Amino acid sequence: MQTQSERPRTASGRAVQMDSFGGPEVLNVREVLEPQAGPGQVRVRVTAAGLNPMDWLMTADADTAARFGLTLPTGFGTDYAGVVDQVGDGASGFAPGDRVFGGALSCAIADFVVVDSSGETAANEAHHTPDGVDDRTAATLTIAGRTASAALDAVAPGPDDTVLIGGAGGGVGVFAVQLARISGARVIGTGSATSADYLRDLGAEPVTYGDGLADRVRALAPDGVTAAIDLHGTDTVHVARELDVPDSRICTIAAQVDGVVAANGANAAPGVLEEIARLVVEGRLRVPIAAIFPIDQIHAAVELQAGRHVKGKVVIDL
Structure with a gap:
């Protein structure tokens, strides 16, 4: 009834x-x-x-x-x-x-x-x-949480990883940075010069996007970057390849690049939203x-x- x-x-x-x-x-x-x-x-x-x-x-x-x-x-x-x-x-x-x-x-x-x-x-x-x-x-x-989770599943970060996240200050970036940090990974996030403090507050080490990005990332991470997620387009993909990140550990959400996984929030793992909500309750994700x-x-x-x-x-x- x-x-x-x-x-x-x-x-x-x-x-x-x-x-x-x-x-x-x-x-x-x-x-x-x-x-x-x-x-x-x-x-x-x-x-x-x-x-x-x-x-x-x-x-x-x-x-x-x-x-x-x-x-x-x-x-x-x-x-x-x-x-x-x-x-x-x-x-x-x-x-x-x-x-x-x-x-x-x-x-x-x-x-x-x-x-x-x-x-x-x-x-x-x-x-x-x-x-x-x-x-x-x-x-x-829902949308940002699912998408970030799917992107992270594609590159599977862990405590031994340094992850470059392009567009880290955006709506999906808020989740991707924090979930990567929860996994134990070090996170370098690209953004504008004015977003540096904001990115640090999320748990990322900020780096300014644009020309010369690969050199700036090398300076921050002389031992290398092991995974990358491009949340904006393809610029981070190209920089990641320049930094010798294998295609198998690069992911996009807003563009298609041959050889690189394109994450889709619709394919996020079952239960991911309940897990994200639990992290919010616990104060581990904001x-x-x-x-x-x-x-x-x-x-x-x-x-x-x-x-x-x-x-x-x-x-x-x-």
Whole structure:
């Protein structure tokens, strides 16, 4: 039997939607009918949604959107946190009132999302939010946490490794640096000159990106670099090869390079989000929140995040 909230089926809520693909200017906050949980699904009353580069990259043009199965009109945002308020027939493991977080592909910035209760599909999932993790933090974990974990699994760092992480100050870098340090590895992270203190605070030894990067890394690590993760493009891949890192220990997330593994957060190991949430509870992993916006300031929030210079995560409050 379906367990529902007391709200009428004709009730409406807010959602960010777009009628054409493009930049922040095509995003609209609208009143829409509340979705209903079907068999095997739960509905979540969203309290916070986290932004990722993936959100605006996959909705920038029709061809890219099609690769993700998106058609117009579509919503926006994937990471969410909130409270279960409706449980569909056959859905197990959740009850109304449970705090949850997860992914809802390109529809998370809305008052309500509906996701599968099984949690078996990335970006169509719900996970219990443990005590000790606030909703804003929980809303940043899914895409970046999955992606960072998958990238680290590809290069398998350990106590004997020195890992070069390109784009270490970005949203995925926050997780990649800290998870690599938890594995016992030494981390050298690339960033702008102004991000040095921020990177040190995360646990990385900062190095400025750009021309001469290989020489600067050699100066920091005269005994060599043993693994590398490129979180931005391909520049770190080329530097890693120049530093004699084997292709088998180089990984990308935002580009394809022959011979190098491209990590995909959808293929992260089962249970990784529960593990990341546990590390947050234990104080071993923290997520800097750079900015918080209300939903009606979605344009400003996406413009800030898309600038790629924000240190930490951008969150939308609902």
